Amino acid sequence: MAAAVAAGFLPPALALVIIMTTGAHSPAWTMLAIGVGAIGGGVAAWGISNSIIDRAERIEALAAALRAHRSPAHVIPDDSDAMGRAERDLLQATDAVIAEIGALTEQRDELGAILRNMTEAVVVTGARGEVILLNNQARKTFALSPDASYQGRDFVELCRDPRLQEFVTDSTAGANGEIIAAEVRIQNPSPRYLAVSAAPVKRASATRMGWLFVFHDITQLKTYETMRADFVANLTHEIRTPLSALYGYAETLERGVDDPDTAKRFLGIIEKQAKRLARLVDDLVSLSNLERGLNPLKLEEVAPRSILEDAAELMRERAERSGIRLETSDSTDLPPIHADRDKMHQLFVNLIDNAIKYTPRGGKVTLIARAASHLGNNGAAGIEMVVADTGEGIPAADIPRLTERFYRVDRARSRELGGTGLGLAIVKHIVQLHHGALNIESRVNEGTTVTVSLPVSA
Ligand SMILES: Nc1ncnc2c1ncn2[C@@H]1O[C@H](COP(=O)(O)OP(=O)(O)OP(=O)(O)O)[C@@H](O)[C@H]1O
Numbered sequence: 466m467a468a469a470v471a472a473g474f475l476p477p478a479l480a481l482v483i484i485m486t487t488g489a490h491s492p493a494w495t496m497l498a499i500g501v502g503a504i505g506g507g508v509a510a511w512g513i514s515n516s517i518i519d520r521a522e523r524i525e526a527l528a529a530a531l532r533a534h535r536s537p538a539h540v541i542p543d544d545s546d547a548m549g550r551a552e553r554d555l556l557q558a559t560d561a562v563i564a565e566i567g568a569l570t571e572q573r574d575e576l577g578a579i580l581r582n583m584t585e586a587v588v589v590t591g592a593r594g595e596v597i598l599l600n601n602q603a604r605k606t607f608a609l610s611p612d613a614s615y616q617g618r619d620f621v622e623l624c625r626d627p628r629l630q631e632f633v634t635d636s637t638a639g640a641n642g643e644i645i646a647a648e649v650r651i652q653n654p655s656p657r658y659l660a661v662s663a664a665p666v667k668r669a670s671a672t673r674m675g676w677l678f679v680f681h682d683i684t685q686l687k688t689y690e691t692m693r694a695d696f697v698a699n700l701t702h703e704i705r706t707p708l709s710a711l712y713g714y715a716e717t718l719e720r721g722v723d724d725p726d727t728a729k730r731f732l733g734i735i736e737k738q739a740k741r742l743a744r745l746v747d748d749l750v751s752l753s754n755l756e757r758g759l760n761p762l763k764l765e766e767v768a769p770r771s772i773l774e775d776a777a778e779l780m781r782e783r784a785e786r787s788g789i790r791l792e793t794s795d796s797t798d799l800p801p802i803h804a805d806r807d808k809m810h811q812l813f814v815n816l817i818d819n820a821i822k823y824t825p826r827g828g829k830v831t832l833i834a835r836a837a838s839h840l841g842n843n844g845a846a847g848i849e850m851v852v853a854d855t856g857e858g859i860p861a862a863d864i865p866r867l868t869e870r871f872y873r874v875d876r877a878r879s880r881e882l883g884g885t886g887l888g889l890a891i892v893k894h895i896v897q898l899h900h901g902a903l904n905i906e907s908r909v910n911e912g913t914t915v916t917v918s919l920p921v922s923a
């Protein structure tokens with residue numbers, strides 16, 4: 466630039482020097498000086514304009530790079546003059562802005578991915594309750610369309626459940642900057658429990674607070690809580706009954722019972738109730754060990770028939786006492802199965818015990834081992850082991866609940882028979898550990914058939 470200006474001044478200066486040294490004032494010299502000055506000035510102006518065009522192009526390229534959010538081409542500007550230095554500053558500032566845009570974009574994408582993949586429903590609203598943002602889970606929770614835009618819609622209208630609407634309205638009304646949390650049981654669009662929180666958010670572009678709502682589905686947690694509470698209530702009940710009998714009879718005996726036969730009968734009851742408690746504890750320990758996977762399976766090759774025969778052997782005397790025929794049906798040659806012999810024994814003792822308990826005198830219990838009528842999920846061969854009785858049967862409505870802990874069709878009767886209601890829960894766990902399936906079919910007053918299907922190799 467400086468050179469260009471110097472070049473502009475050089476010709477007239479040269480003409481003046483010639484005039485001064487020659488002392489000539491002739492029009493020819495004047496014309497020559499003006500001509501040379503004009504040419505020199507033109508060359509200088511051409512140089513200046515070229516330099517301005519170059520710079521303008523570089524600045525335009527910077528602007529284009531900024532617009533496209535990409536780094537500008539790094540042409541090192543000549544920073545020997547003020548324009549060059551300004552250009553270099555602009556280039557550095559552009560670099561910094563582009564780097565910042567890159568970092569912000571990355572951050573935004575990360576936040577977007579987090580928001581999309583969150584298991585919680587997240588909704589951000591403006592001060593008037595208008596939707597600014599909602600994630601996929603929010604669309605699912607409130608049964609909204611997966612791709613419709615709800616921007617600007619009133620959030621209270623979108624959450625159709627009245628209790629949720631109440632929460633949203635109440636929490637946004639008291640704008641004292643606190644985070645409000647609650648557990649809400651909703652019915653709409655489906656019954657569930659939600660842990661909800663509303664936090665005020667200050668948005669840079671808005672004068673009033675917006676709101677961040679987070680909805681966490683705790684239905685499963687609540688179900689577990691209820692199950693645990695039910696379990697404790699059931700257990701307390703199961704323990705209290707024999708305990709109060711123990712207290713009662715022990716106290717009576719302590720006060721003295723004259724008739725030795727009565728005293729003996731009371732002692733018999735005490736023994737029976739104590740055994741009941743002991744069985745309850747045994748069953749609970751067994752169930753808890755199975756549920757917690759404390760005793761891993763000791764798998765070995767076992768012949769299905771031998772499992773049934775061993776269990777039948779143990780239960781034969783009981784069956785005879787109850788006037789029930791216990792038969793093992795002839796089965797064809799079956800492949801051995803990989804199973805834990807002790808657990809299988811426990812499983813079939815439980816099933817045969819039920820069959821005997823719930824079959825009236827004169828009835829029959831049949832044990833069958835046979836090849837599975839259809840192949841398992843993965844096409845593997847399997848076997849079926851069946852305990853069928855001609856007993857009182859089970860109403861269809863009760864069948865799906867039989868494997869729940871403490872579930873009994875007739876509580877009083879089962880208790881009278883010494884049952885704890887844990888037998889089938891234990892059975893279900895053992896079957897599951899062996900990757901098998903349990904099927905119960907029953908008709909009231911006709912009988913019950915329990916089928917345990919097991920893969921040949923677990
Ligand atoms: N073969 C069956 N015939 C009729 N009812 C049955 C039969 N097996 C089970 N049930 C019903 O299912 C309920 C649950 O059975 P489960 O074996 O879990 O408990 P339980 O036999 O009462 O007690 P436990 O087995 O702990 O001694 C029983 O109380 C009974 O009502």
Ligand SMILES: [Mg+2]
Pocket residue numbers: 815818819884887888889
């Ligand atoms: Mg039982």
